[in-house]
Amino acid sequence: MEKKTIVIGVIGADVHAVGNQILYYAFSEAGFNVVNLGVMVSQEEYIEAAIESNAEAIVVSSLYGHGELDCQGLREKCDEAGLEGILLYVGGNIVVGKQPFEDVEKRFKAMGFDRVFGPGTAPETTIDALKEDLLGIKK
Amino acid sequence: MQVVLLIDFGSTFTKLTAVDLEERRILAAAQSFTTVESDVMQGFNHALEKLHEQLGNMQFIKRLACSSAAGGLRMVASGLVPSLTAKAAKLAAFGAGAKVIKTFSYELTEEDIAAIDDIAPDIFLLTGGTDGGNFKVIQHNAELISTAKKPFPVVIAGNRSAAKKCEEIISSDIHPTYITENVMPELNRLNIAPAQAVIREIFLDRIVSAKGLSHEKALIEGIIMPTPASVLAALSLLSKGTEKTKGIGEIMCVDLGGATTDVYSIAKGYPLNSSVMLSGLREPFEKRSVEGDIGMRYSAKGIVDAAGMEEIVNISGLSSEEAESYLCEISHDKSRLPSDDSTKAMDFALAALAVRTALIRHAGELERIYTPSGAVYKQQGKDLTGIDKIILTGGALVHSDNPQAILDTAISNIDESNLVPRNPKAILDSGYILSAMGLLSTYDEESAINIMKQYIGGHVDGAN
Numbered sequence: 001m002e003k004k005t006i007v008i009g010v011i012g013a014d015v016h017a018v019g020n021q022i023l024y025y026a027f028s029e030a031g032f033n034v035v036n037l038g039v040m041v042s043q044e045e046y047i048e049a050a051i052e053s054n055a056e057a058i059v060v061s062s063l064y065g066h067g068e069l070d071c072q073g074l075r076e077k078c079d080e081a082g083l084e085g086i087l088l089y090v091g092g093n094i095v096v097g098k099q100p101f102e103d104v105e106k107r108f109k110a111m112g113f114d115r116v117f118g119p120g121t122a123p124e125t126t127i128d129a130l131k132e133d134l135l136g137i138k139k
Numbered sequence: 140m141q142v143v144l145l146i147d148f149g150s151t152f153t154k155l156t157a158v159d160l161e162e163r164r165i166l167a168a169a170q171s172f173t174t175v176e177s178d179v180m181q182g183f184n185h186a187l188e189k190l191h192e193q194l195g196n197m198q199f200i201k202r203l204a205c206s207s208a209a210g211g212l213r214m215v216a217s218g219l220v221p222s223l224t225a226k227a228a229k230l231a232a233f234g235a236g237a238k239v240i241k242t243f244s245y246e247l248t249e250e251d252i253a254a255i256d257d258i259a260p261d262i263f264l265l266t267g268g269t270d271g272g273n274f275k276v277i278q279h280n281a282e283l284i285s286t287a288k289k290p291f292p293v294v295i296a297g298n299r300s301a302a303k304k305c306e307e308i309i310s311s312d313i314h315p316t317y318i319t320e321n322v323m324p325e326l327n328r329l330n331i332a333p334a335q336a337v338i339r340e341i342f343l344d345r346i347v348s349a350k351g352l353s354h355e356k357a358l359i360e361g362i363i364m365p366t367p368a369s370v371l372a373a374l375s376l377l378s379k380g381t382e383k384t385k386g387i388g389e390i391m392c393v394d395l396g397g398a399t400t401d402v403y404s405i406a407k408g409y410p411l412n413s414s415v416m417l418s419g420l421r422e423p424f425e426k427r428s429v430e431g432d433i434g435m436r437y438s439a440k441g442i443v444d445a446a447g448m449e450e451i452v453n454i455s456g457l458s459s460e461e462a463e464s465y466l467c468e469i470s471h472d473k474s475r476l477p478s479d480d481s482t483k484a485m486d487f488a489l490a491a492l493a494v495r496t497a498l499i500r501h502a503g504e505l506e507r508i509y510t511p512s513g514a515v516y517k518q519q520g521k522d523l524t525g526i527d528k529i530i531l532t533g534g535a536l537v538h539s540d541n542p543q544a545i546l547d548t549a550i551s552n553i554d555e556s557n558l559v560p561r562n563p564k565a566i567l568d569s570g571y572i573l574s575a576m577g578l579l580s581t582y583d584e585e586s587a588i589n590i591m592k593q594y595i596g597g598h599v600d601g602a603n
Contacts, residue, residue: 003271005271005272013508013509013510013515014510015416015510015512015515033271035269035325035326037326038416038418039416040416040418040508040515040517041418045418045419048220048222048223049223049326051219051220051273052219052220052223052224052267052268052269052272052273052323052326053268053269053271053272053273053326054268054269054271054272054273054274055272064510064511065511066511
């Protein structure tokens with residue numbers, strides 16, 4: 001099987017590095033070619049990395065509560081940069097306070113994200129989703 | 140006596156330096172105008188006569204030459220994303236001693252090809268995509284380059300998976316191709332040495348003879364690299380040292396010319412503080428940048444555009460009318476030298492602001508970002524704040540009454556976010572020996588570093 005390339009990183013001014021390393025390890029072990037941008041990643045950096053590496057998905061993490069602001073406009077910028085239809089995931093503590101997940105998911109999907117993962121999501125959940133969306137393998 | 144002759148065919152002057160390897164000293168130096176219109180041998184012979192006048196009729200055990208005559212090594216590069224492979228391509232070409240006339244990003248257009256034909260580069264560097272990454276853009280660009288009418292060799296240093304295909308598309312009698320490793324095999328990892336080795340090989344095999352510099356074969360065969368590559372080799376040796384001779388550590392060098400300004404840094408440039416994240420393309424340990432719009436005469440206007448008239452007025456102490464009139468004067472007479480206090484003040488201001496602009500563009504940048512847990516910093520490029528020695532060369536700096544004052548003025552009034560040296564000492568290469576020593580380093584490293592430590596600045600000795 002040809003390895004699929006994905007770009008991962010923690011968006012905005014967020015410096016939570018541990019979860020990022022765990023995801024990098026888990027996605028690589030699952031057979032993906034992972035371009036890890038680390039922490040404090042800007043929207044432009046995700047896009048530029050995805051262009052050069054021909055990635056098929058961008059997986060955005062956010063843990064500090066400001067994810068909603070940081071993620072606005074990412075889909076539009078992808079379209080503008082020629083990455084139309086690229087898979088966009090987001091996960092973590094992506095909003096401030098305790099809000100019903102359904103509302104949060106709805107808002108991020110409206111922003112153009114294909115999948116939204118709440119706090120405490122296991123890496124396996126995201127890996128299954130990537131396998132389904134990129135390889136058509138349904139568990 | 141074991142004497143080596145080192146030759147620099149510069150754009151204006153052909154400079155000769157005779158070095159005694161046994162005593163490790165410079166015996167004599169001489170220069171004459173470079174004569175590309177007829178045959179560079181003319182200017183060379185003229186300078187050689189002057190050298191023999193000083194030395195008597197001396198035999199040389201070795202002749203080595205570098206050249207930036209006839210436009211130097213003129214390159215055009217293309218990459219994919221401006222801040223990634225296009226930047227990597229540019230860094231590779233600069234480090235190989237080239238003059239990068241233009242760098243393209245994303246997909247080339249027919250207009251771009253017309254522009255490339257106008258430029259008629261000596262070498263085209265084609266990059267784009269990480270290994271296994273994007274291949275569409277580099278292939279598209281290969282298709283377009285194959286339609287160029289002017290002949291030039293093409294170095295293919297992009298996505299490994301696309302290299303063979305690009306070669307098939309481009310390779311022809313007028314566009315011979317050379318495949319080498321990707322300049323950015325993984326995201327943000329720079330890998331420019333292989334491309335530079337190929338560029339150097341092409342320079343030796345094709346460019347030097349194609350320039351039609353001379354009919355004398357021996358003279359041409361002695362040219363082993365472009366002048367800036369030689370300067371970079373000298374700086375690298377002086378910084379790192381050899382097994383027997385200690386280097387002087389991390390350094391920078393500014394070469395302020397009439398048309399362009401070159402900046403070199405031999406330094407890691409890593410963040411100095413653990414609260415700083417390094418982001419973007421990791422820049423090379425030996426970095427060269429060239430500012431084509433910054434220079435004391437042909438590009439004086441570029442200095443004003445970059446630094447602002449207000450700063451010229453502040454530093455020179457002249458009125459803006461006086462400053463304007465001097466700028467107008469030098470734009471008509473490129474060989475104008477400062478003659479009185481006010482023209483000296485004006486050249487001082489231009490030199491300081493040229494050095495400031497070139498240093499800022501070469502060095503990295505620090506961005507402060509406020510987070511819920513306080514301020515954090517993100518660094519792009521190299522942190523050169525700790526560099527304490529800058530070698531200055533080029534007429535305006537070497538002939539200045541007070542080069543340290545030029546440097547001090549250059550680094551004053553710079554925003555903290557620009558990671559330029561904070562308190563550097565000016566060291567002068569008044570004898571212009573760097574390019575000669577870079578050449579010598581390919582033959583006798585020990586002599587080259589020992590001569591540099593004796594002759595450059597004087598401050599350098601203290602760093603033993």
